[in-house]
Amino acid sequence: MSQPESAVADAQAGGRSGQEPLAKLAKRYGLRRAIARPRFPVYLRQLWERRHFILTYATSRNVSKYSSSALGQLWQVLTPLLNAAIYFVMFGVILGGSKDIINYPAFLLTGMFVFTYTQRTITAGAKSISGNLSMIRALHFPRASLPLAYTIQELQQLAISMGVLLALVVATQEWPTWYWLMIPVVLLLQTMFNIGAGLVIARLGATMRDLNQLLPFITRTWLYASGVFFSIQDKVVKSAELPQWVANVMYLNPAASYIEWMREILIKTYRPEFGHHPPTMVWVSCVFWAVFALGFGFWYFWRAEERYGRG
Amino acid sequence: MAELTKELSQVNGEKPAVPGKDVRVHPNPEPSGKRPLDVPTGTPTVIVDDLHIVYRVYGAASDNEKGNAVNALTRLLRRQGRPQMKEVHAVKGVTFVAYHGDAIGIVGRNGSGKSTLLRAIAGLLPPHKGAVYTDGQPSLLGVNAALMRELTGERNIVLGCYAMGMTPAEVREKYQEIVDFSGIDEFVQLPMSTYSSGMGARLRFAISSAKTHDVLLIDEALATGDREFRKKSEERIRQIRESAGTVFLVAHDLKVIEETCNRVIWLHKGKIKMDGDPKEVISAYNKG
Numbered sequence: 001m002s003q004p005e006s007a008v009a010d011a012q013a014g015g016r017s018g019q020e021p022l023a024k025l026a027k028r029y030g031l032r033r034a035i036a037r038p039r040f041p042v043y044l045r046q047l048w049e050r051r052h053f054i055l056t057y058a059t060s061r062n063v064s065k066y067s068s069s070a071l072g073q074l075w076q077v078l079t080p081l082l083n084a085a086i087y088f089v090m091f092g093v094i095l096g097g098s099k100d101i102i103n104y105p106a107f108l109l110t111g112m113f114v115f116t117y118t119q120r121t122i123t124a125g126a127k128s129i130s131g132n133l134s135m136i137r138a139l140h141f142p143r144a145s146l147p148l149a150y151t152i153q154e155l156q157q158l159a160i161s162m163g164v165l166l167a168l169v170v171a172t173q174e175w176p177t178w179y180w181l182m183i184p185v186v187l188l189l190q191t192m193f194n195i196g197a198g199l200v201i202a203r204l205g206a207t208m209r210d211l212n213q214l215l216p217f218i219t220r221t222w223l224y225a226s227g228v229f230f231s232i233q234d235k236v237v238k239s240a241e242l243p244q245w246v247a248n249v250m251y252l253n254p255a256a257s258y259i260e261w262m263r264e265i266l267i268k269t270y271r272p273e274f275g276h277h278p279p280t281m282v283w284v285s286c287v288f289w290a291v292f293a294l295g296f297g298f299w300y301f302w303r304a305e306e307r308y309g310r311g
Numbered sequence: 312m313a314e315l316t317k318e319l320s321q322v323n324g325e326k327p328a329v330p331g332k333d334v335r336v337h338p339n340p341e342p343s344g345k346r347p348l349d350v351p352t353g354t355p356t357v358i359v360d361d362l363h364i365v366y367r368v369y370g371a372a373s374d375n376e377k378g379n380a381v382n383a384l385t386r387l388l389r390r391q392g393r394p395q396m397k398e399v400h401a402v403k404g405v406t407f408v409a410y411h412g413d414a415i416g417i418v419g420r421n422g423s424g425k426s427t428l429l430r431a432i433a434g435l436l437p438p439h440k441g442a443v444y445t446d447g448q449p450s451l452l453g454v455n456a457a458l459m460r461e462l463t464g465e466r467n468i469v470l471g472c473y474a475m476g477m478t479p480a481e482v483r484e485k486y487q488e489i490v491d492f493s494g495i496d497e498f499v500q501l502p503m504s505t506y507s508s509g510m511g512a513r514l515r516f517a518i519s520s521a522k523t524h525d526v527l528l529i530d531e532a533l534a535t536g537d538r539e540f541r542k543k544s545e546e547r548i549r550q551i552r553e554s555a556g557t558v559f560l561v562a563h564d565l566k567v568i569e570e571t572c573n574r575v576i577w578l579h580k581g582k583i584k585m586d587g588d589p590k591e592v593i594s595a596y597n598k599g
Binding site for chain 1: 466
């Protein structure tokens with residue numbers, strides 16, 4: 001009862017000749033092309049509608065991350081504590097810290113914790129698309145959900161790290177002041193910057209497969225340029241006798257700006273000429289990077305939305 | 312040739328195509344040369360027009376150029392592209408029209424482009440040439456990728472539902488239904504890594520079929536699970552078909568296809584070799 005194959009071939013080849021083209025047929029029935037990038041405002045709205053997925057995905061990743069270890073969620077506190085201990089022994093005790101900085105432990109820990117937040121977000125963001133291809137090839141959702149979820153995962157981790165940091169800072173006899181109320185503002189700005197940077201790096205990581213190998217070197221260079229271990233002002237202007245504008249440019253790098261502001265808030269003796277306020281240049285830089293990165297990041301990521309599945 | 316198929320299907324005792332009442336039907340119903348005629352309505356839901364899909368595959372180096380650093384450097388200096396990157400032409404000019412109420416089985420050997428075709432219909436792989444037109448958003452029954460083995464079934468149900476785009480209210484509403492359908496009972500409190508493969512498959516199918524889809528694409532989901540669960544899933548596919556949707560089913564188990572589908576497409580090396588009544592296509596496929 002099987003149909004002769006030639007008949008089928010004929011039916012396929014000749015079936016459409018003389019008929020209306022399929023594109024017209026599709027139009028008549030209101031069918032749309034399966035792949036089409038939504039307009040930017042529509043895209044942002046779709047992303048907002050996926051907020052529950054983004055949050056659940058971030059939390060789930062955090063839960064599953066430590067589920068195989070015996071200490072479980074305790075590692076969320078232990079990891080930053082151990083990191084702090086290593087930095088302190090390495091830079092504070094062995095290398096002797098810096099004589100010009102009065103409260104060096106607080107100086108170092110603040111810089112390290114703030115920088116780590118941005119660094120971890122970017123490292124995770126680079127893998128958010130390339131590491132989830134099977135999901136992208138199976139489900140429909142605005143792809144920006146993935147880098148966003150990764151950033152939120154790091155934000156959840158930061159909430160714990162921040163508690164550790166504040167406890168350690170108090171232990172170095174920096175008592176809480178009213179200025180501490182500004183901490184969430186700085187973290188909000190930094191998070192905005194991180195989301196944007198994560199989106200940009202996610203798109204780059206989706207196509208540039210060597211980025212993951214390169215990224216550790218980039219972030220380490222960035223770490224040294226951001227004055228985590230030393231004061232940019234002291235090293236660049238006083239020791240190296242370079243002009244002031246070199247130091248100013250270095251302070252404009254987003255990581256250095258967020259670190260500076262946080263140090264001004266937490267450490268009484270840090271650059272006392274400014275009180276607890278950051279220099280104008282620093283907070284302008286913080287706000288600028290937050291707004292610019294967020295806007296540009298979403299736009300840049302959205303531009304390649306329909307291409308992320310190809311691998 | 313159209314007459315031949317028409318005759319054949321009438322011999323088989325099938326109804327000729329009857330336009331539905333509420334659909335926008337044009338006077339000349341769809342060309343019937345390449346499809347069976349037991350279709351309830353004449354409204355197309357998926358149109359695949361001369362579709363070509365080209366995949367990029369990494370890490371597929373042949374033996375003589377296998378990676379050592381010197382080779383990689385010479386290639387860079389000579390400005391040759393990465394040899395590990397190969398382009399695979401997985402789907403080569405596939406054309407067909409699917410209608411409301413169709414359940415289309417796709418058969419073919421491994422690597423004939425079945426899964427790729429499904430992903431392209433779902434709009435998850437951009438076409439190299441040609442186009443796919445769809446009514447609404449076809450979804451792949453493949454929530455697996457979003458689930459995490461280390462998490463409990465409970466958490467995975469919630470995560471999976473959100474991944475498919477449900478609202479919190481819908482998740483609450485569907486939760487018990489999913490647990491009941493999967494039949495995993497108290498195991499829902501345990502991590503999915505402790506499940507047997509059958510239980511895992513059942514939970515995944517239950518989650519992904521909890522959402523109502525206009526066009527549902529199923530890739531080998533029915534291959535696992537015991538007999539009883541298979542019956543349940545076939546029943547669910549029938550329900551989806553009856554709610555005027557379209558179902559595509561890729562499976563190696565030809566019996567499942569014959570029982571659930573009203574039309575079968577045989578893909579061979581990225582091209583359609585045959586498209587028509589399940590019995591005919593499957594018997595031809597079995598002959599080789």
